[in-house]
Amino acid sequence: MSESPGKYVFVLQHHNPQFDPMPFSIARTWLDEKGLDLAFYLMYDSIQLMRREALEQNPEIKDAVDYFLSKGVPIYVCGFCSRACSLTLQHLYPGVAIGNRNIFFSLMTERQPVYY
Secondary structure (H helix, E strand, O other): OOOOOOEEEEEEOOOOOOOOHHHHHHHHHHHHHHOOEEEEEEOHHHHHHHEHHHHHOOHHHHHHHHHHHHOOOOEEEOHHHHHHOOOOOOOEOOOOEEOOHHHHHHHHHHOEEEEO
């Protein structure tokens, strides 16, 4: 690994209760053990994971989200997807932000994407 840690964005595209915790677990390992610079961008139906009530019902993912937010890891949900699902900041877990095309462009050009 080079002297400066790599920069990655975890792009979550689909919601599957059986596998939803996987990218959060992998990202935590990358953050803690590799010191990588991470961000999250959730799209399509995966944005439902960041609803307040959804996280309250899934303590494993909630703990991971709390941990990432405490470490300054940005977590965005797609703005277009949020509008399509009628989700606003009031529906989302505190600390999760609504992204837009400029944020998405910055994340995708400044970081290496990891798709889930």
